[in-house]
Every structure is written in C-alpha cells, then in structure tokens.
Amino acid sequence: xxxxxxxxxxxxxxxxxxxSWSANLEQPEHGEDRDLLxxxxxxxxxxxxxxxxxxxxxxxxxxxxxxxxYPRLDDAFGETVDYEYVSQCGCGGHVTRVHVD
Numbered sequence: 001x002x003x004x005x006x007x008x009x010x011x012x013x014x015x016x017x018x019x020s021w022s023a024n025l026e027q028p029e030h031g032e033d034r035d036l037l038x039x040x041x042x043x044x045x046x047x048x049x050x051x052x053x054x055x056x057x058x059x060x061x062x063x064x065x066x067x068x069x070y071p072r073l074d075d076a077f078g079e080t081v082d083y084e085y086v087s088q089c090g091c092g093g094h095v096t097r098v099h100v101d
Contacts, residue, residue, distance in 0.1 A: 009040075012025070012047075013043070016048070017049060018049040018052065020052045020054070021052075022054065022056075022057055023054055025056060025058045026057055026058070026060075030058070030059040031061035032061075034068060037059060037062065038068070041056050041069060042076045044056060050101060051100070052099075053100065055095050056069065056095070056096045057093050058093055063094075064094060065096050073098065080101050081099060081100055083098045084096070
C-alpha cells in the first residue's frame with residue numbers, strides 16, 4: 001500500500017454541499033489506499049446537507065463497492081442515508097449515489 005500519510009492528501013471537500021454533487025475518489029492515492037478512499041467517502045457524505053445526494057465515484061482498483069463501501073456506509077450512518085449503485089464508468093470506476101435524509 002501507499003507510504004503517503006492520510007494527512008498529506010488533499011481533503012475531498014472543504015465545505016458542506018447544500019446541493020447534489022460528486023466526490024472524485026478515483027485519484028491514484030485512492031487506488032493505492034482503500035482506507036483513504038473509505039475515510040474520504042464518509043467525509044463526503046458528512047459534507048452533504050440533508051435532502052441532497054453525493055455521487056461517490058470510487059477507484060476501479062477496488063472493484064464493485066458493495067463488498068467494501070456499503071458496510072462502511074452502514075456502520076457510519078445507519079439508516080440516515082440510502083444508497084444505490086448507479087453504474088460503472090467508462091474509465092473503470094464505480095458510481096454509488098448516497099442520499100442524505
């Protein structure tokens with residue numbers, strides 16, 4: 001895995017989005033470090049205002065997000081979010097839409 005500290009990686013966002021938006025979790029550091037991808041996915045959801053959604057675009061290196069992302073979302077948010085698989089991007093990544101209640 002990567003020797004880069006999570007503190008050295010630019011945050012996925014720096015403000016709360018009061019609209020629907022997409023979080024790009026397809027950077028090389030996301031492909032090298034699943035824990036980074038997961039922590040920034042949770043951060044993206046935390047920075048999405050109630051009544052909106054965030055599209056989490058995950059790196060292709062980790063495959064289908066059902067096996068690793070969905071359990072983390074369940075642990076972090078329980079029933080305060082709903083999520084659905086949208087599609088696989090042409091570049092190989094995967095899009096999961098997370099609706100914040």
